[in-house]
Amino acid sequence: MREIGLIRWFGGYNLRTKKMNDFGFIRDNKGQDIYFNKGHVQCKLKELTPGIGITFERGVNFKNDREQAIRIKLLKDENDREIFYDFFNSKIFLELNLNDRSEILINIDENDVINTWSNYEEDLKIIFLYRLCADNKEFKLIEKINEENEFIRAMLLLYWGKINNCNNEIIIKKAFKLFKGFIEIKNRDLKIASLNNKYNKEKNKSFIIEFVKMCTQEAKESEELRKLLDMLRAQLLK
Structure with missing residues (x-):
């Protein structure tokens, strides 16, 4: 066994x-x-x-x-879904590294993620959203989650635009304001973890920029998108 x-x-x-x-x-x-x-x-x-x-x-x-x-x-x-639930419900879940915890969340039901969302730290939410986007997996999160963190809300908004094929300038402008509010107004030090294995193509914090590009790849290049990417490069790649 x-x-x-x-x-x-x-x-x-x-x-x-x-x-x-x-x-x-x-x-x-x-x-x-x-x-x-x-x-x-x-x-x-x-x-x-x-x-x-x-x-x-x-x-x-x-x-x-x-x-x-x-x-x-x-x-x-592993490919046995029950194994992922065993980890999700286990005593050792919080001791696992961020990548393995995001792997578990990717492989369980959306409602279980939503019901426990408020328990997750910022870094885990960021990596999980990146994984959803990179794996082209659809979770209807933004419609069911009350997220106060502006950085996470910006990612949720961009991800919503991606899965609904409507990442237009209005969404990009809103995401810009949320990212900017988090980074500049609150003057927070971002603690974004590096990703392992196939998600570690660029070091440190640059995968956030890759996330934005993945979410907006169907959108036309615009001044708003350039502003968003330039702001993130300036703040995250110092």
């Missing part, structure tokens, strides 16, 4: 043996740690960083007759 968990740590230099460790520990859904060896990993070892979501089975280490994790697979490689 497959279980869910996250990587607590893996590898690293061992001062006692003067070698690199070939083992690590997983935290299961009950908060307990379970040992695993690299021989039971079904992904690239460099991907086993703390906070990465995984699924595994339990087995026995025949050298010491102790329990260990086997057949370890990354969450992002």
Whole structure:
């Protein structure tokens, strides 16, 4: 039976043996740690960083007759929808990294995302909206969510325009005002996380600009769009 968990740590230099460790520990859904060896990993070892979501089975280490994790697979490689719900309803959900949490939200029902939206931090909302846009997935969020954060509201508005094929100058102008209000009037320091794997083509904060371009690719190039992109480049790529 497959279980869910996250990587607590893996590898690293061992001062006692003067070698690199070939083992690590997983935290299961009950908060307990379970040992695993690299021989039971079904992904690239460099991907086993703390906070990465995984699924595994339990087995026995025949050298010491102790329990260990086997057949370890990354969450992002799963296609069983029930697995995503197991993570969503688990104790370890908040310990997962942002990319894995956004992966979970992408793979569950829209209403479940909406009902828990107010619990999510700014960075998770930003990455999740980027993922929706990049994956061309339609969630009718803006019509059902009361979002106070102006930066997120701007992203929701642009995403709404994309999925409804109506990203015109009025929407772009409204998004500009919301982004500008957040960045300049509130003078907030944006803490936008980098994205991993296929979403990390540009470093740091530049994927926000890619989000805007994806949302407005069907719109005619206009002065309003140029103003929006120039403002974001100036503020996010310092």
